[in-house]
Amino acid sequence: MNRLTVLSVVTASLLLIGCGQNKQADTATKAEPAKTEVASTPAKSETIAEKATKAVNAVKESASNVVAKTAEVAKEATKEVTEKATKAVEATKEVATKAVEKTKDVVANATAPKAPAQFAKCAGCHGKDAKMKALGKSNIIAGQPKADLVKKIKEYQAGTRNVTGMGGLMKGQVAGLSDADIDAIATYVSSLKK
Numbered sequence: 274m275n276r277l278t279v280l281s282v283v284t285a286s287l288l289l290i291g292c293g294q295n296k297q298a299d300t301a302t303k304a305e306p307a308k309t310e311v312a313s314t315p316a317k318s319e320t321i322a323e324k325a326t327k328a329v330n331a332v333k334e335s336a337s338n339v340v341a342k343t344a345e346v347a348k349e350a351t352k353e354v355t356e357k358a359t360k361a362v363e364a365t366k367e368v369a370t371k372a373v374e375k376t377k378d379v380v381a382n383a384t385a386p387k388a389p390a391q392f393a394k395c396a397g398c399h400g401k402d403a404k405m406k407a408l409g410k411s412n413i414i415a416g417q418p419k420a421d422l423v424k425k426i427k428e429y430q431a432g433t434r435n436v437t438g439m440g441g442l443m444k445g446q447v448a449g450l451s452d453a454d455i456d457a458i459a460t461y462v463s464s465l466k467k
């Protein structure tokens with residue numbers, strides 16, 4: 274081959290290669306935007322759908338959270354109100370019970386027979402309510418019939434009564450009492466409950 278031939282062949286080859294490359298590149302360049310377009314459209318719509326689903330789910334979730342929270346708060350509030358109401362009812366009951374007791378006391382005190390002054394010295398041995406066994410020996414005199422009490426006291430005055438060997442002691446206790454004193458004492462002592 275002479276020089277010219279070689280040159281021609283090389284040139285032709287270069288041209289061929291160049292054209293081919295250009296053509297390929299061209300095709301690729303043209304194809305690419307189309308591909309991108311085709312690929313991006315479903316991708317975009319998928320993203321929107323996904324976003325929408327996510328948003329709906331988020332709304333659902335927060336709504337159910339709100340419902341759950343509201344139910345919880347309502348339950349707590351109900352519990353608290355019930356507890357407070359129960360306590361208030363209990364407190365009221367207590368106050369009412371105390372008031373009733375106090376009223377009973379007041380009524381009892383108002384209606385209770387008043388001890389005559391002459392009974393004061395008897396209380397030392399027979400007790401404030403005449404419910405004690407005097408010196409651990411005597412009968413309880415509270416609630417005994419008035420007539421019995423009058424009779425017994427008069428017997429002690431006369432020195433004719435001695436049940437436990439303490440008749441002498443009782444004689445000294447009732448010595449100065451008038452019939453009126455004895456009546457007042459007997460009335461009071463017989464009115465007391467046994």
Ligand code: HEC
Pocket residue numbers: 391392394395396397398399407408410411412413414422425426434435436437438439440442443446447458
């Ligand atoms: C120091 C303690 C003492 C004092 C104070 C006293 N008594 Fe007595 N009393 C006795 C004793 C002890 C007897 C039991 C006497 C006996 O053995 O019979 C008794 C008995 C009696 C009885 C008889 C009870 C029964 O059913 O057998 C009467 C009623 C009574 N006393 C009334 C009085 C009166 C009223 C007074 C106050 C004015 C009085 N006593 C003060 C100690 C006392």
